[in-house]
Amino acid sequence: MPFTIAGNGEVEDNIVDDPSKEFFTVKTKGGNTFFLVIDRARNSENVYMLSMIDEYDLQEFLDDEERNGQQEEETPAVILPETKPEPTPDVEIEEPKEESSGGMNKILLLVFVAALGGAGAFFYFYIYKPKPKEETPQSENLETDQSLATVNEDSQQE
Structure with missing residues (x-):
């Protein structure tokens, strides 16, 4: 049908x-x-x-x-009754107080003091008080002496 x-x-x-x-x-x-x-x-x-x-x-x-909207408008078949929500007690939300930027200033001051201390330590150890230059010990030239005869121990026969 x-x-x-x-x-x-x-x-x-x-x-x-x-x-x-x-x-x-x-x-x-x-x-x-x-x-x-x-x-x-x-x-x-x-x-x-x-x-x-x-x-x-x-x-x-x-x-x-x-x-184009020339059709009939349909009405909803089921209409639900509107429910009223229960009133909720107003709760005041405490906003955290904004901390001043003093914490950041302390960090910058600490970094500056550390850099200044590092620069002072560098100046003291490398410029003001350098290590005395050690004299190089003179070798006794035992290894390179040409006047001594060398003996090859591997080729000696007993």
């Missing part, structure tokens, strides 16, 4: 391999194609769109007149 109102799209494919699953290919009046899978084995949340579809995509099913 057909519906009395004409549809907004056209089913191009209806594939049923398994009695619990149906695959539809639907083409809109604008020429866009959507893919739909219905899982009849589940009672709820059983319709799957194979591509992300939003309200803008669903407008492709509407006529130009319906898109």
